[in-house]
Amino acid sequence: MTTNFSEKASSLMPDEFAATDPALGVTPKSAYHHGDLRAQLIAAVRELVESHGPDGFSVAEAARRAGVSSAAPYKHFKDRHEILRGVVSEAMDRLRGAMEAAAALHPPGSIEAVAAIGQAYVDFARAEPGVFRLVFGLTEGHENAPDLLAKGECCFGVVVQAVAASLGSQPGDPNVQRCAYMLWSFVHGHSFLNIDMKTKVTTAEIDDWEYLMRVSRAILDQSARSSK
Amino acid sequence: MTTNFSEKASSLMPDEFAATDPALGVTPKSAYHHGDLRAQLIAAVRELVESHGPDGFSVAEAARRAGVSSAAPYKHFKDRHEILRGVVSEAMDRLRGAMEAAAALHPPGSIEAVAAIGQAYVDFARAEPGVFRLVFGLTEGHENAPDLLAKGECCFGVVVQAVAASLGSQPGDPNVQRCAYMLWSFVHGHSFLNIDMKTKVTTAEIDDWEYLMRVSRAILDQSARSSK
């Protein structure tokens, strides 16, 4: 990692934190005590991950951006992995929120509601590819993170709900679960291929909404047929 | 990265390289000149990526495992990213080979051939999750790697061929391209969710082959229908 961060490093110096930060709604309690370092570190890391790739961040640089010493972060996080987990956790909350909001714009049980969830997913990946990759690429430290697993299940739950409504079945129905999983696989793959641009041929020619509607219909149809 | 590599570090010392390595079929030309350092470094990095995650490798440790000084790798690779690209390139060759071999086991044009390609893909991801993630997570250095892009297109080409045969169309047909892309998205997403284990609920209950056959049929069917 020889990336040179130093250009922006000095944009936020300690004295600036003497003033209230309206964006965070937090007033530092003093020049010495920072006020809300934990949240600011997560925000800084999120930005770094976004601009320099999932492994292109450093705790030192995040600290620099927050205007504290490079040892300060370790008062709030055990190690660098824990900071990343913080970023992932926050991102998963936003992702779930976006999916729920998208679904709410369409009639419950409609195919549009299902496709809209997929669209929100793809939009998220495209808007924050670095963070998206981080969310689904966290290998180390993941073992001891049941909260992240739970949040993942929560996101999946949004899809399951929409599929169940669409098929007129219960969320616990294996058919619904499988169908939701198929849809998720699909959208997940589409998102990844999209941000990877490994498939330059195709992605440019694909209209998301039409594509997602087509896929959702194909999967829901075959699921409805096979359950008869 | 505080991972402790040192337990295994001394398993390969320089003097051992005086003997021919049958696995590589290469005889080092002397104790000083290594013989085939480039290939051995790539192999070492592949192992490290597999056992310690995509960013859990270091050039220094790879050099140690190959029994050379930590400066030696830089005679063969510009920087750490170039080594990773080497690993990715090699992995893509193997992936394409596996997909082609799988398809060849079934009648051309059959749905089984399409599903088999997907199965090979999933198998690869499951057998080498670290490398798989690396292949599709390479962000830095990727810009200047047209060879990797070309290899990616090659892999996609295998799917396109099978789909074209199955639909009785030409590979250039947009319908074929879209259908192949849908299938790839699907299998790609399934693979990723699988190795991530973010979806503990579902993955355990899914039988790959039945699942892949179902998906392939659903997609090929709707594609055949919509093209009429």
Place this chain on the structure above:
DNA sequence: AGAGAATGTGAGAGCTGCTAACTTCAGTCA
């Protein structure tokens, strides 16, 4: 055989992650 290129070496600069010991400050309770 000798020149030049290729491939190895050790030393070292400048990062990083993380720890240890210290300081500053806010809140609490006698």
Place this chain on the structure above:
DNA sequence: TGACTGAAGTTAGCAGCTCTCACATTCTCT
């Protein structure tokens, strides 16, 4: 009120990493 405590900052420093440089050794080509 004022000493005590714990939270949250500080500096100093170790070990490990990436990558470069100057130098050594070997291969290859004429």
